[in-house]
Amino acid sequence: MTAEEDQTSEEDSQPGSQSSAPSALLPSGASVGEVPGPAGEAPKLPGAHECIIEVQSLGKSYGSIIALRDVSTTVKAGEVTCILGDNGAGKSTLIKILAGVHESSEGVFKVDGIVRRMGGPRDALALGIATVYQDLAVVPLMPIWRNFFLGSEPTRGRGPSRRLDSAVMKRITRSELLKMGIDLRDVDQPIGTLSGGERQSVAIARAVYFGARVLILDEPTAALGVKQAGIVLRYIAQARDRGLGVVFITHNPHHAYPVGDRFLVLKRGRSLGESEKKDITIEQLTTLMAGGDELDALAQELRRA
Amino acid sequence: MPAAAATADERLATTSWPARMMRRPEVGAAVAAFIIFVFFSTTTDAFLTVGGASTWLESSAQFGIMAVAVALLMIGGEFDLSAGAMVGTTGLIVGVLATRLAVNIWVAVLVALVAAALIGMLNGWLVVRTRLPSFIVTLGTFFVLQGINLAGTKLVTGQVSVQGFSSVAGFYNARWVFGSSTQFGGFTLQISVMWWLLFTAVATWVLLRTRPGNxxxxIGGDENSARQVGVPVTRTKIGLFMTTALAAWLVGMLQLFKTSTVQASTGVGQEFIYIICAVVGGCLLTGGYGSAIGAALGALIYGMTLQGIVFAQWDNNWLKAFLGVMLLGAVLVNNWIRQHAEVRK
Known part of the structure; x- marks a missing residue:
């Protein structure tokens, strides 16, 4: 790939936010033009704090089972929307709707202010909504750079000489990871040798590179230790600072509170309300999640006589 | 990788090239091949002569072509137990068509090619659609082919083999492609060895440098993940089964034109040798890891041992025992590698 192509595709992929939030877009260590975006069609990033996704009174039932009822929230560029809830609270149902896997039974799903009906994950991806599931969709025995581009490998040459552009693939992988703040010694090592947090961030970096402007992260910190979870939280903040809207699903308010801008708490398929960060403390959030009175009762019960 | 070298991290200098070499799947097979080469070269007189070398290279070649194809399939996470019987099927198709039905020899070769491609496609389609283990599906096709080979040949020729193939018109033309040899001094280079090298080179190129290789x-490493990121799993798998079938066709032709006869039982029992060669060459039985060069080296080990035992005038049956030991050793080494590759999972 030539330098000119680098230049143009970079401009194609991220024009909007360059004008509105240039400092956030260019983390230290990454230079413009050196890293090309994927071929031109990536959806444009809106300005910071612009509303990308808006859902109103969303509901979903599977047969007679009501999995989700009357849930409303927003996802804004450069902000983190946290979805909290215990097991079975409806978190998975909500992200499946957002990711286009399921269609909602009720309510309004707007992207960029326009009501959308998603036919599948591909529709969501085309709108720039990418989901990083817990299994991360990586192949452990394959090198990092091959994983990064898996399914969308750039090639050079034609006919029988058409081959992977491995030099470009390695270079982009290294620099994209660097943008996330991951400085890897060797992108040729199997991705299975990375720590859980690092693998998570490779998956995030991949989604960002392939044109995501909304990242849905399904419990990215659930299986991780304290230190690794901290690393992932830092990458979430990185993604936010680059102007992406992040949907962060977790059951841990201590993970959500430091990075979140707004918190949606779900319980048994219903919304317990959405709060801006300024309106809620971490104690209130924890209590809300645990179901206030129930926790007090539990504390009473566990107290030694 | 000039570009990678330009931007290389200074910390990379700590990875010495022996350490990098150790990461390659074929290293174990290369070391084993070297040891066996040295062993038979020193213990027998005939092994290292030009005549001896042409013999063990030739016997490695046909196993090598199949082992490479089977290795690709195995890296993709599947097995093909019908590969051996298919070698017989393709040879029998050409033999019967050319000798009994007076079909033009090139047309017969082409018909066998199409038949092999269809069988491979059927194998792949069945595996993908039913989601059954390929072990079971191809065990089924193996028995079907074995039955057809025997019953079909007896039905048409009244015998269990096809004879008189060399008197068919155009035999010597086609033989130039599939059964000829060139002399270099005392060294006889069989064309099958050239096919083997070509096939291994192409497979290596595809595997390491192309999108289908990726x-x-x-799909062998983690099929679900591959599907999630948009890898065409069905197409790739069916392609792999077809590649194995096409390799079986090639080997079928090589055997047919070399010996100008084909037995109805040709290839039966060889499917496991292909798999063993691939595993000895560093392929993981669970898929996602391995190399074409490794499988070719695995076949070389097999070919050298096969002929080396003859040269050493030992009982032939020692070969089987040796094969078993090689297989177990290779599986243990591969397991160890896999654990190290995924150690921090």
Whole structure:
């Protein structure tokens, strides 16, 4: 790939936010033009704090089972929307709707202010909504750079000489990871040798590179230790600072509170309300999640006589 | 990789090239091949002569072509137990068509090619659609082919083999492609060895440098992940089964034109040798890891041992025992590698 192509595709992929939030877009260590975006069609990033996704009174039932009822929230560029809830609270149902896997039974799903009906994950991806599931969709025995581009490998040459552009693939992988703040010694090592947090961030970096402007992260910190979870939280903040809207699903308010801008708490398929960060403390959030009175009762019960 | 070298991290200097070499799947097979080469070269007189070398290279070649194809399939996470019987099927198709039905020899070769491609496609389609283990599906096709080979040949020729193939018109033309040899001094280079080298080179190129190669590793390593990121799993798998079938066709032709006869039982029992060669060459039985060069080296080990035992005038049956030991050793080494590759999972 030539330098000119680098230049143009970079401009194609991220024009909007360059004008509105240039400092956030260019983390230290990454230079413009050196890293090309994927071929031109990536959806444009809106300005910071612009509303990308808006859902109103969303509901979903599977047969007679009501999995989700009357849930409303927003996802804004450069902000983190946290979805909290215990097991079975409806978190998975909500992200499946957002990711286009399921269609909602009720309510309004707007992207960029326009009501959308998603036919599948591909529709969501085309709108720039990418989901990083817990299994991360990586192949452990394959090198990092091959994983990064898996399914969308750039090639050079034609006919029988058409081959992977491995030099470009390695270079982009290294620099994209660097943008996330991951400085890897060797992108040729199997991705299975990375720590859980690092693998998570490779998956995030991949989604960002392939044109995501909304990242849905399904419990990215659930299986991780304290230190690794901290690393992932830092990458979430990185993604936010680059102007992406992040949907962060977790059951841990201590993970959500430091990075979140707004918190949606779900319980048994219903919304317990959405709060801006300024309106809620971490104690209130924890209590809300645990179901206030129930926790007090539990504390009473566990107290030694 | 000039570009990678330009931007290389200074910390990379700590990875010495022996350490990098150790990461390659074929290293174990290369070391084993070297040891066996040295062993038979020193213990027998005939092994290292030009005549001896042409013999063990030739016997490695046909196993090598199949082992490489089977290795690709194995890296993609599947097996093909019908590969051996298919070698017989393709040879019998050409033999019967050319000798009994007076079909033009090139047309017969082409018909066998199409038949092999269809059988491979059927194998792949059945595996993908039923989601059954390929072990079971191809065990089924193996028995079907074995039955057809025997019953079909007896039905048409009244015998269990096809004879008189060399008197068919155009035999010597086609033989130039599939059964000829060239002399270099005392060294006889069989054309099958050239096919083997070509096939291994192409397979290595595809595996390491092309998109389908990337997909083969991915579907063998983690099929769900591959599907999630948009790898065409169905197409890749069916392609792999067809590649194995085409390799079986090639080997079928090589055997047919070399010996100008074909037995109805040709290839039966060889499917496991292909798999063993691939595993000895560093392929993981679970898929996602391996190399074409490794499988070719695995076949070389087999070919050298096969002929070396003859040269050493030992009982032939020692070969089987040796094969078993090689297989177990290779599986243990591969397991160890896999654990190290995924150690921090």
């Amino acid at each position: 997909w083969i590793f991915a």
